Amino acid sequence: MPVxxxxxxxxxxxxxxxxxxxxxxxxxxxxxxEAFGYHRYWVAEHHLNPGVGGTSPPLVIALVAAxxxxxxxxxxxxxxxxxxxxxxVEEFGLLDAAYPGRLDLGMGRSGGRKFSKRQSxxxxxxxxxxxxTATEMVRGVRVPPPFPTAxxxxxxxxxxxxxxxxxxxxxxxxxxxxxxxxxxxxRTGYRSPDDVEIHVVPGEGANxxxxxxxxxxxDSAIIAGQLGLRFAASYHVSPGSALDAVxxxxxxxxxxxxxxxxxxxxxxxxxxxxxDATARRRAAxxxxxxxxxxxxxxxxxxxxPEEASxxxxxxxxxxLVADRTETQFVGSPETVVEQLSAxxxxxxxxxxxxxxxxHAHADRVRSYQLLAEAWSRS
Numbered sequence: 001m002p003v004x005x006x007x008x009x010x011x012x013x014x015x016x017x018x019x020x021x022x023x024x025x026x027x028x029x030x031x032x033x034e035a036f037g038y039h040r041y042w043v044a045e046h047h048l049n050p051g052v053g054g055t056s057p058p059l060v061i062a063l064v065a066a067x068x069x070x071x072x073x074x075x076x077x078x079x080x081x082x083x084x085x086x087x088x089v090e091e092f093g094l095l096d097a098a099y100p101g102r103l104d105l106g107m108g109r110s111g112g113r114k115f116s117k118r119q120s121x122x123x124x125x126x127x128x129x130x131x132x133t134a135t136e137m138v139r140g141v142r143v144p145p146p147f148p149t150a151x152x153x154x155x156x157x158x159x160x161x162x163x164x165x166x167x168x169x170x171x172x173x174x175x176x177x178x179x180x181x182x183x184x185x186x187r188t189g190y191r192s193p194d195d196v197e198i199h200v201v202p203g204e205g206a207n208x209x210x211x212x213x214x215x216x217x218x219d220s221a222i223i224a225g226q227l228g229l230r231f232a233a234s235y236h237v238s239p240g241s242a243l244d245a246v247x248x249x250x251x252x253x254x255x256x257x258x259x260x261x262x263x264x265x266x267x268x269x270x271x272x273x274x275x276d277a278t279a280r281r282r283a284a285x286x287x288x289x290x291x292x293x294x295x296x297x298x299x300x301x302x303x304x305p306e307e308a309s310x311x312x313x314x315x316x317x318x319x320l321v322a323d324r325t326e327t328q329f330v331g332s333p334e335t336v337v338e339q340l341s342a343x344x345x346x347x348x349x350x351x352x353x354x355x356x357x358x359h360a361h362a363d364r365v366r367s368y369q370l371l372a373e374a375w376s377r378s
Contacts, residue, residue, distance in 0.1 A: 006040035011053035036372040042076030074104025081110025082165035085182035093203025106211040139346035144323035146240035155296025217248035228256020239327040265351040284308040333374030
């Protein structure tokens with residue numbers, strides 16, 4: 001049996017749709033994904049992006065859960081840089097009370113946070129001359145040079161987003177401390193340093209799966225491993241370092257009451273159509289969409305194939321998005337199944353998380369359908 005497939009949804013807007021329509025489409029896609037046999041439906045959290053409607057995972061989760069019956073629903077993930085563990089546990093406690101046994105609580109650090117990194121052995125992340133400078137095939141998977149994030153994280157929009165999301169003068173605790181506090185609130189109640197005990201209702205004892213999201217061999221992978229939690233590695237966001245994150249998580253893993261062995265999902269950006277040429281046309285807007293993110297402008301509404309073909313690319317812009325465009329899995333069902341199978345084999349993933357954006361909603365739904373059908377036969 002092939003490993004399960006899941007969906008990651010950003011609630012994307014297109015150049016010819018608005019937020020209201022994007023939400024309706026996401027609910028429809030969730031219902032379709034459930035019928036196609038997808039195991040989970042995750043929603044992401046992004047802010048100040050004109051082309052992304054997924055600003056509040058708990059609210060979107062509630063809409064999706066209300067419209068479905070069996071598929072697991074969750075966050076991929078909530079950004080802990082501007083949230084408190086108590087607020088998150090209360091939100092997911094309410095969701096679990098309404099939709100018991102179907103919730104996944106995925107946590108991310110948030111962009112711009114300081115964190116430690118280490119290089120994990122065995123992935124080929126560095127060559128004899130230092131950091132990789134060209135795309136290599138590593139364990140059968142394309143691994144490009146890591147994207148330098150300093151320019152993006154230093155952009156005025158990212159700085160403003162951080163300022164607007166955080167209360168003036170507030171400081172975010174260390175990520176590991178946040179995760180540990182959240183686990184205590186969720187599972188057994190929390191006792192403060194001055195011996196005050198609290199219990200969160202609803203929240204404590206909620207039947208939710210806890211996940212840590214990460215894209216590099218840093219704090220997220222280490223914390224997930226050391227605490228024995230599930231880990232989601234973001235190949236679709238950071239193909240240059242995701243395999244490092246996988247190895248780091250496995251190296252750090254210690255059995256817990258949750259897991260006796262590592263449990264890993266790996267994400268991929270995918271567009272499937274009846275043939276390779278049609279898939280490439282439907283995916284044509286992806287490069288422009290990534291360009292807008294990498295320039296620090298925020299994700300634009302996803303362009304149509306015609307809008308994408310009219311854009312005049314510079315070499316600088318091509319280089320800006322090359323790692324993402326060359327690692328997007330685009331093609332016929334057979335083409336994409338072969339690529340995803342290689343990714344699963346390279347990482348040992350227990351699940352694959354698929355994110356697909358096309359300009360036409362019908363093309364997006366069709367992509368998920370074709371992939372599910374072909375994957376079940378593989």
